[in-house]
Amino acid sequence: MQQKRILLTALFSALVIVGAYIRIPLPPVPITLQTLFVLLAGFLGGTRMAVASTAIYLLLGMVGLPVFTSGGGLGILFGPTGGFLLGLLPASLLAGIAGNMKQKSERPKRYLLLCILTGLAATITVYLVGVPYLKYTRSLSWQTALKVGMLPFLIGDLLKVAAAAHLAKTFHERTEQFMA
Template identity: 40%
Template sequence: MNDQTALNTNKFSTKELVLIAMFAAITAVCAWISIPIGAIAVTLQIFAVFCAVNLLGGRNGLFSILVYLLLGAVGLPVFSGFKGGIGVLAGPTGGYIIGFIFIALIYWAGTKLLGDKLPWRIALMLTGLAVCYAFGTVWFVFGYSKGENHMSFLNAMKICVFPFIPFDLGKLVLSLLITEPVKSALKKM
C-alpha cells in the first residue's frame, strides 16, 4: 500500500459526512425528548447513539457523537432540557453524555476484531453501555461529592443507572429494529 492509498482510506466520503452530521442532529433532537425520573431524565439520546453506531459503524458513529458533544460544549442547546455549554458536560451527569464516546469506541474496536455479525454488535453495544454507565457513575460520584456532600458508588448506581437499564435495553432493541432494514437499504444505494 502506498502513502496515497493509506491517506485515502482515512478520508470521509460526502455521504459519510452527511450521515455524521445528520446523526449529531438526531442525537440532539432525541435529547430534547425526555421524561424526568430522579436525578437524570430518561431521554432518547442513547437510542440515537445505538442507531448511529449500528448504521454508520464505529468510526462514523464516534464522529457523530463527537460533533454532538462539540456542539453542546460550545453552548448550543443540544442536551436534555435544551441545555448547552461546557458546564453541562462538567456537571455531575455530564459523564454519562461523555460516556457515549465509549459505546462508539468499543463498537468500533470490537467490530474490527470480532466482525459485524448481529450477536457481536449487540454484545458490543451492551458492553459499551456498561462502560458508559460505569464512567458516568464515577463522574457523578465525583461531581456530587464535592464539598460536604457524599455519594457512594452504589447509591449513585441506584439513582442514575438501575432505573434506566430497562429503558436503555428497550432503546437498544428498538434501534436494531429500525436500523437493520435501513442498513440494508443503504447498502443498495
C-alpha cells in the same frame, strides 16, 4: 462518497440532539433517547461515523449550544450528567464495531448478535463513566449513585439496544433488497 459520509455524520449528530430533547425528567439524570441514536450511528455507520457524530454533538454542547437535555455549555459536563455525556464517546466507538464488521459478515443473524453484544458493551461503558462521575460530582455513596444513575435506566437501555439492533438489521436487509 465523501459527501454522503459527511451528510450521514451530520444527520446522526442531529438525531442525538433530538434524542436529548425526547426525555423523561428524572432527577438527577433524565431518561433520553441519545443512546439509541449513538448506537444506530455505530451500527449503521461504523466507528468513524459514530465517533465523529457523537464528538460533534458534544462539541456543539460544550461551546454553548443548547443541545444537552439541560441546555448547553462546558459547565454541564461538570454536573451530574457530564459523565454520561462523556461516556457516549467511547460507547459510539464500541457500537461502531458492529457497523465495521457488517461489511465482513453477510449473515443477518450474526450481524444482529454483533449489534446486541456491542450495544450492551456500549451501554455498560456509559454506566462505567457516568455513575462514578455522578457519585463524585454529587458526593453520593456508591449505593446511591447506582440507585439513581443506573437502576432506573436498565430496562429502558436494554430496550434501546434491542430497538437499535433490530432497526439496523432491518435497514441493512431493506437496502440489500433495494440494491438487488
